[in-house]
Amino acid sequence: QVDAPAGASAAITLGGWDEAARKTLQAAVAGQQPFLDLLLSRVNADGSRQQYHVSGEPMFDRSCTVIGYRGVGVEVTTLNHAQAL
Numbered sequence: 001q002v003d004a005p006a007g008a009s010a011a012i013t014l015g016g017w018d019e020a021a022r023k024t025l026q027a028a029v030a031g032q033q034p035f036l037d038l039l040l041s042r043v044n045a046d047g048s049r050q051q052y053h054v055s056g057e058p059m060f061d062r063s064c065t066v067i068g069y070r071g072v073g074v075e076v077t078t079l080n081h082a083q084a085l
Contacts (some may be wrong), residue, residue, distance in 0.1 A: 052073050053074050
């Protein structure tokens with residue numbers, strides 16, 4: 001864990017990712033569960049914030065072993081900023 005930029009939340013992890021959202025994603029993956037429109041955000045080194053909506057579902061092989069996730073991620077930073085104005 002690294003120190004958050006001035007004015008940012010203390011719950012920022014290495015790379016600037018929000019810890020609570022990251023734990024939600026990790027729990028879904030650990031439970032081999034799909035996730036839909038999970039909002040992930042990060043604080044960059046310059047203090048700017050980026051936000052993404054991500055969705056994914058586990059992919060299984062013939063023996064029902066999870067081999068990864070298939071999904072999409074969309075950056076919604078500018079959309080969320082415009083809606084806040």
